[in-house]
Amino acid sequence: MESVGLLTGSPWIYAAVALSVLLDVFVPVLPSGVLVITAATAAAAGSGAATGQVPNEVPDILALILCATTASVLGDLVAYRLAWRGGARLDRAIARSRRLTTAQERLGTALARGGGALVVLARFAPAGRSVVSLGAGAAHRRARDFLPWSALAGLSWAAYSVALGYFGAQWLGTTWLATGVSVLALFGAGAGAAYVMRRQPA
Numbered sequence: 459m460e461s462v463g464l465l466t467g468s469p470w471i472y473a474a475v476a477l478s479v480l481l482d483v484f485v486p487v488l489p490s491g492v493l494v495i496t497a498a499t500a501a502a503a504g505s506g507a508a509t510g511q512v513p514n515e516v517p518d519i520l521a522l523i524l525c526a527t528t529a530s531v532l533g534d535l536v537a538y539r540l541a542w543r544g545g546a547r548l549d550r551a552i553a554r555s556r557r558l559t560t561a562q563e564r565l566g567t568a569l570a571r572g573g574g575a576l577v578v579l580a581r582f583a584p585a586g587r588s589v590v591s592l593g594a595g596a597a598h599r600r601a602r603d604f605l606p607w608s609a610l611a612g613l614s615w616a617a618y619s620v621a622l623g624y625f626g627a628q629w630l631g632t633t634w635l636a637t638g639v640s641v642l643a644l645f646g647a648g649a650g651a652a653y654v655m656r657r658q659p660a
């Protein structure tokens with residue numbers, strides 16, 4: 459944890475977080491959420507939050523949220539544009555996947571009704587971000603309908619992940635136990651989001 463804390467105090471932690479969050483839309487197994495939580499836990503240690511002192515490095519936490527949010531939206535946009543230009547080959551690939559086809563239909567319905575709660579939910583679900591971003595692009599949904607919800611989803615996910623790490627350090631101290639509990643809470647939110655998405659009528 460001390461090593462991560464030292465990294466948190468340098469610009470490299472933001473580069474690592476941004477790269478991980480940007481790429482996990484294409485490689486969902488990347489532990490971007492774990493990295494964000496660990497960085498927030500270490501930042502809480504550096505700010506004195508875990509010892510009850512007044513935090514004096516809160517901007518680092520805000521920068522972490524901004525970094526993760528920006529990378530999330532950029533990753534969504536790249537996936538969206540690639541899927542938009544994917545052509546017939548991508549359409550056939552989506553048609554072979556029941557999950558992608560269903561997600562595309564639900565996303566289209568949600569955006570057509572002026573709501574994008576599905577985009578926000580999908581950001582927390584395992585691989586949900588990939589499915590929704592690619593589905594929106596492949597279905598040629600308008601960017602002005604998709605991107606605002608993508609931004610809200612990225613901000614919600616980033617703020618939740620950072621809050622888990624930060625407040626976990628306050629309550630449990632800057633230990634791997636705090637990080638582990640926070641990661642479990644993140645996975646729990648993902649499982650809950652996946653359950654809600656499955657329960658939604660087609």
